[in-house]
Amino acid sequence: MKLGLGWKLYGDGSAPPPGEVVKPQERLSWGRTTGLGAQHVVAMFGATFVFPIIMGLDPNLAIMMSGFCTILFLLIVKGRVPSYLGTSAAFVGAAVIISPNGENPAVLTGAILVAGVVLALCGLAIHLLGPVVVLKAFPPPVTGAVVMLIGFNLAPVVATVYWPVDQWIGLLTMAFVVLATVLLKGFLGRITILLGLVFGFLMSWVFDLVFGMHQVVQDDGTVASAMRVDLSGVADASWIGLPALHAPEFQTSAILVALPAVIALIAENAGHVKAVQEMTKEDLDPYMGRAILADGVATALSSSLGGSPTTTYAENIGVMAATRVYSTAAYYVAAIVAILFGFCPKFGALVAATPSGVLGGITVVLYGMIGLLGAKIWVESRVDFANPLVLVPIAAGLVAGIGNVELAFTESFVINGIALGTIITLVGYHLLNALAPAELKPKPLPMSAYDTPSYDTPEDSTRT
Template identity: 65%
Template sequence: MGGLGVRWKVHGDGRVPAPGAVVRPDERLSWPRTAGLGAQHVVAMFGASFVAPVLMGLDPNLAIMMSGFATMLFLLATRGRVPSYLGCSLSFVGVAATIRGQGGGSAAVTGAILVVGAVLVLVGLAVRKFGARVIHAAMPPVVTGAVVMLIGFNLAPVTAATYWPQDQWTALLTMLLTGFAVVCLRGFWSRIAIFLGLVAGYLMSWAFDAVFGRIHSPDASGRTVDHWRLDLSGVGKADWFGLPSVHGPGFTWPAVLVALPVVIALVAENAGHVKAVGEMTDDPLDDKLGTAISADGVGSVLSTAFGGPATTTYSENIGVMAATRVYSTAAYWAAACFALLFGLCPKFGAVVAAVPGGVLGGITVILYGMIGLLGAQIWINNGVDMRNPLNLVPVAAGIIIGIGGVTLKFTDSFELGGIALGTLVVLTGYHVLKALAPPHLKAQEPLLDEGTSAYDEPEADGGKG
């Protein structure tokens, strides 16, 4: 079993890492300490992992349980060399909202995401065979950043029209508290800031109901009525122990086409995670990139086959490893086991499902914006110059199409719009324009001072006139 990464050497005395040392993936501390670290990983991934299914209209109990199974599968596939937790992906929240807006249900949502997971498996296999260069050739940073950006910013109308109006004052206070937690808290607490903001908003909603009574505003269905901010009626009816509800996926072309662009974001997430872990553990993991991408894809297929959301590697857990200097995959096995136990408690799922709309409004204002701005961070990290028309034109068009919800109607029953059309414009537009552009636009010019451009048409005298 050691070849599968499920056998570990005890690090030092099993208590704490030695000064300046780290606990490597194939090492562990004592089992009680390892279990404690696993619980810490669960808390770190918990906020985003239960916000994601709530925003997508899926069962949070099932989502947490399937994240545990997916993590186990990932650790086995990578043979214990890539410490990672596969939490619930937020990249599909906009996809779910779009599919439901088109009249699709949970089956259509999970079916579309299952197809994306299967494509991710194929991408991982291609990377294993041809190397990471196949990703860089098809999806250069200018394209990847643009797609991640439009996936995040495409969600803005969901916050503005659905969540925020349900309780604008709770939404505003939740946003302010969450922002404070993200910026001002340190260490581990800053990494669960979204979770802390959500808990604070939950308690505020309970207090406002007790003090002010019902609120007259739109409810979750959009009807303006008197309703409680926090409705816990479902919690009392839920059992303490039981299996989460499952459903099979459904497949429709419009839903699949809306979801497919997210493959780009998932590849970028996995590549960034593997690179970061390799640097932190001083173990180059380029040879495991394809395996990691495929394993994430299989985890997503497994989860969505039973009605759960997609999975992805979680940066929140990288933060825990950096803070503790413990990279042991044993801690992730412990975290996965805890997640399975959470999934067997329907009462917990009912508490999660009761998160008030106003609270989600305050959280998502920050969360969706952060997702979108990760695209800009990809550009910055890779030195993408938006003064180059080759980069600027397809990105500008694609982002406006994606965020604005522009549609292209082909027949009465088929149209492309939003994320799908925006991604298509960025991806195909960049490669077509690159093939047609003059050589000076394709050259890797050094970045110049602000206000100048290396991309003007060269003059006859060499541009020094």
């Protein structure tokens, strides 16, 4: 079986001329390929380690597993779909519910593992039945609603967890990210979250020098003074070592909270395949099921060791769009570099030292962008909200999901928030459409509804 490990040299190995592209099975010279791999590392870097911090997971392990998972993905798709698998934001909402403040990481990774297995099974079904099954099961009205509530359900986390710790650092970091997103062009415009993290770190250090310690509310409700930047853990960490691993635990209630993310990941992977297909002019529909299967297997593998969930990254599509080089060889280089970073505990300690105020400024932008991606799906798919069969179930699901409405069956079994909102939207939409007369049913959309290349925005998450 061909695994896509052999690459034909493109021309003389130099960059393609205007109008030409380097296809996935081709490569430039190894020197240029290594340089492109480094660009892919930088592009995925910010979100890949920011999201594990938000979810209470080890960022070092997330970086390392992103490398292994990218290699696994490329092998499963036989090198036909170039993609980097970084940390997914689709599970951030579930993480806040399952493991607040990182209290239950094993239960969280157990729920993510099951979701990964379900995603892999969906990918297998799509591979056997054809990509049209994606739109039938998860039409754009439903997918957009689920993505939106995943993002907007997180608004209280910003307001109550991160922002109050250091509101001025949060405000400055947020302002920097917003301005950088608009003013910076090209490659820098795609890594504004990473730049915002660096900026927030520097401003926190300046505030420590100018204003000294600030007041922090402890978990027990008491108030203590602390520096914004504490690098003592970095000094104590070794240069070489394994990241922290842990075994997953499984709880039914946690699994139900995590499962809605599968819908977002299916839509995201489908969109990634269609975007790359449009840019390379190659028929990749036969590989859509493989791509979704590969992402599911990768997520299950990563979470089985205590790592973060994975997804295809739009930032890396941006690198490909800018360079017109779609060679999977560059992704293998990026994956190997990420694996090497994972074996450096000092790097992980530096990431873990990110001030909470900085995370407040970053998350207020990221969570909103995740939510608005749902609206983006609606707009580009021309969803008709004048039709009550579309409007009513989505309206009910959004309020239930964003408002954290609860449905308690027993004291220990409660469905709420994202899980309940997804169930109401998905079941309500399909049930109403099954019962409604033909003239009221929305017209089916072509697969082009998922042709939504999102590489023109800096941290377009794909992190869903």
